[in-house]
Structure formats: structure tokens, C-alpha cells
Amino acid sequence: MSGSMLPIRVMLVDDHPVVRAGYRRLLEQTGDIAVVAEAGNGETAYALHLEQAPDVCVTDLSMPGIGGLELLRKLLARDASVRVLVFTMHDTPQLIARALDGGACGFVSKQADPEHLVAAVRAAHAGRRYLDPHSAPDVLQGAARLEAQRLSSLSQREFEIFRLLAEGRSAADCARLLHVSSKTVANHQTCIKEKLDVPGPAALVHLALRNGVIEHVQPNA
Incomplete structure (x- = not known):
């Protein structure tokens, strides 16, 4: 990474500290991503997001208290420019569609290869939507077609x-x-x-x- 380029500032939200530690190492070894905050639940994540203003929030869906979808809703209700990436084991087409419809800028299954999380963070930071290949690409294509029909x-x-x-x-x-x-x-x-x-x-x-x-x-x- 060029010295003149600032790293992508990421917040990790997952209720398993060991899991967060692994993702932190994965992201920070890239050289262009820095994990600036971690949270184990949605309530803490919301408060930390206000304080740290990360470029990208990477969140699990299932957590104690408010889950990832509710966190997504609260963050976007406060600031529509927030970029939230869903990273979870729960990768059914219905959940993927719900997350994307709710304003998530990407969805990555924890069963996908690790490089997909890195690619998703970079895509989210650049304002692009990302769906890993493991998570049924036809979901994204179908959502795009439906949006086009609604707009027309x-x-x-x-x-x-x-x-x-x-x-x-x-x-x-x-x-x-x-x-x-x-x-x-x-x-x-x-x-x-x-x-x-x-x-x-x-x-x-x-x-x-x-x-x-x-x-x-x-x-x-």
C-alpha cells in the first residue's frame, strides 16, 4: 500500500471473540485494511459506530440482543451513506435477499473462501455491491431484475x-x-x-x- 493512501477502516461485529480475532488477522494482513473497532453485540456496535465512524461495518446476523439486520436498519436510519457488509453462516436466499433489500452493500457466507471477505470489504468501500460465489449468484441477479422492473x-x-x-x-x-x-x-x-x-x-x-x-x-x- 502506498504511504499516501489511508487504509480502509473496518468495524467487526460478531459475538465470538476468537472468530473476530481471526478475521482481524485476515483483513489486516492485506496492508490496506485496518480494524478500528470490534463489538460482540448490536447495541455495542451501534454505539461504537457513532464513535469510530468506520468506512465499512462487517456484521454477523445472529447475536445476543439486536441482530445484524436490526443493526443494519438502525445504522442506515441514522445515516444512509453507511456501508454494512453481512458476514454470516446463515446464507439462505431469503436472508440474503432481506439483507440486500435492507440496504446491506454485500453478503458473504462464512463458508466462502477467506479472500471473498477481503474482496467484499474493498468492494463495499468503493461503493459496489458484493455477493460471494457461494451465496447463489442468481439471488443477486434476480434482485437486480426485480429492482429494474419496479423502477420502470x-x-x-x-x-x-x-x-x-x-x-x-x-x-x-x-x-x-x-x-x-x-x-x-x-x-x-x-x-x-x-x-x-x-x-x-x-x-x-x-x-x-x-x-x-x-x-x-x-x-x-
Whole structure:
């Protein structure tokens, strides 16, 4: 790694200290990744994330207290630009799809070869989605097709409001920029949420990023 390049700052979340130690060694031997925080449960992970602001959060799903999916939801609700990578033994297509739909930027099975975790961290840091080959690539391809179909169902006005909202604009901003009433924007927002099947603002932003509707996230959007 060039001396001018900062390492990718990672937080590891897993309730087994020995497992975390192994992953720390794996990641840090690359030279371009540094583990800056570790947590054994979701509550601690959320607090540490606020304190350390890592580039990538690598989390297991099954932990005491709040699990990885709830941690994902809480982190993205606070900041839609957070990058969370799910790394778990539980790699059913349903869980993979749920994690990706919830805004995870990647999913790696603990049964996959170790280099896939390293590749996933680098991909997440670069803003790319990653799914290891072990975790049924057709899940990712199917999700992409479904997202494309949902996006194509938006009207031109709905798509423009979707783009503005994903950029971090408020409903009032949308109304002003498009010269329509706030009520009209609110009605379109409801239709957009239903058509895209997004649970909240963070998932909407990540859908827009994945499909090239926007190029980056405004801070605290």
C-alpha cells in the first residue's frame, strides 16, 4: 500500500471473540485494511459506530440482543451513506435477499473462501455491491431484475421525485423545484414507496445508488 493512501477502516461485529480475532488477522494482513473497532453485540456496535465512524461495518446476523439486520436498519436510519457488509453462516436466499433489500452493500457466507471477505470489504468501500460465489449468484441477479422492473413502473414525475428524494431533498424542496403542491408530492411519495417496495428513506437511497439514479449520498441525507 502506498504511504499516501489511508487504509480502509473496518468495524467487526460478531459475538465470538476468537472468530473476530481471526478475521482481524485476515483483513489486516492485506496492508490496506485496518480494524478500528470490534463489538460482540448490536447495541455495542451501534454505539461504537457513532464513535469510530468506520468506512465499512462487517456484521454477523445472529447475536445476543439486536441482530445484524436490526443493526443494519438502525445504522442506515441514522445515516444512509453507511456501508454494512453481512458476514454470516446463515446464507439462505431469503436472508440474503432481506439483507440486500435492507440496504446491506454485500453478503458473504462464512463458508466462502477467506479472500471473498477481503474482496467484499474493498468492494463495499468503493461503493459496489458484493455477493460471494457461494451465496447463489442468481439471488443477486434476480434482485437486480426485480429492482429494474419496479423502477420502470414509475411514471416520469414519480421517477423525478424519487431521484430528488434519493439526493436528500425534502418533500418541500421537491414541490418547489417541480412547481407542484406539497400535497401532490406527498401523494407521489406514497405511490413511489408502494411501487418500489422500500421500507424507508435509507433503502430508497441505496436502491438509487445501486441503479445509477444518483452517484453519491449527501452527508446525513
